[in-house]
Amino acid sequence: MAAYDQTLDRVEDYFDRTATKTWERLTSDAPVSKVRATVRAGRDRMRDIMLSQMPEDLAGKRVLDAGCGAGQMTAELAARGAEVVAIDISPSLVEIAAKRLPEAYRDQVTFTSGDMHNPELGDFDHVVAMDSLIYYEAEDIGASLARFCPRVRRSVIFTVAPRTPFLMTFWSVGKLFPRGDRSPVMIPHAPGKLAKAAMQKGAEGQLREVERVTSGFYISTCLEYRA
Template sequence: MAGLSYLERRSAIEAYFDRTAVEAWSRLTSDAPLGRIRASVRAGRETMRQTLLSWLPDDMSGLRLLDAGCGSGALAVEAARRGAAVVAVDLSPTLIALARQRAPRCPGGGSIEFLAGDMLDAGLGDFDHIVGMDCLIHYPQADMVEALNKIGARTRASMLFTFAPRTPALAIMHAAGRLFPRKDRAPAISPVAEAALRRALVDEPGLSNWRFARTQRIKNGFYVSQAQELRRA
């Protein structure tokens, strides 16, 4: 998707997850048996989800959280169990329907509102924390920074997001991924260099009140992603 605008990329991602990959994504996020490659992705995503959850308060009563690109809703459910009022948004109406179907009744006073739409929609309101797990990895660095800038203006405490680190190993995996039949391919991931991303975030005036906190790279087979925490100064 080289050279595409944010809106064009967003449309391609929505089409893929809402139509092409629904069955595969449903299996990936369930307990169904998988092949070696997708099993490694499932395990990697679970490790990443638990990492991001560990960076959130254990008691989130009275806090509002945006789960951006919520997929099947697993992270949203756990945050709601901690007492958070969660807004879980995804571009795919089909995945939102799956998330609603899978979500149990939330104990602990929390709640989840599942919405199909754009994570950048200002109409979603303000939040204490936002989590964007693997929802920005399809966008180039400039779009990632702009998205964090827009979301950060509506966030009081922390922003947790992941990016695809630019590494030789990841480049090999992407090349192998291109061997899959076109109909099975996910939208292209846009790897970014960690140092360059940090410089771009520091140079963004709208993020001047944010500071780098924890970071963690998760690598499991064909899953490689890096979590970054930004905290409001």
């Protein structure tokens, strides 16, 4: 898992030290540029799609918001009655999420920072990972699903960057820059390759593509893994 750990460190450094203010603004109602407005709209649409894969009533269900960011998904899950564990690699973003959570839901949510795979977090009915795995190789995503499977009763709903010509070009160009001079780069994936990687890592279940969202520079695919 050396490659996974290295990517995890880069993502933590980027979101906790470099991009916190950017993400705080993007996930608020504050005015943003036209480009970032398309990203905001795309993320809003993707969040709705991911939520649509779970029951409207989540009372009595335990859900892991894996990569909770500034807490938009967390609040939606709590509003449906779920007991939520909201975790992010960035303590700064977790702090923002905790401050934003409506008072009415505070008893339903546990906030923490660290690795979303930590077994001490317990078992869940659902895991939701919005844009949390987009920086990882196929074998790392497969291993992630394998680590979740024994602890998830129903589904893992997550997003990846789709393998499109535009994103493949963007990815290739990004790799030309020195690692220290760029943010973590999304790695495009085809669902079939991810399903194979999950099986090779020992995950038992079915992977299906739910829906793709394209909104300006936000391009992402929702996938669902069921044991």
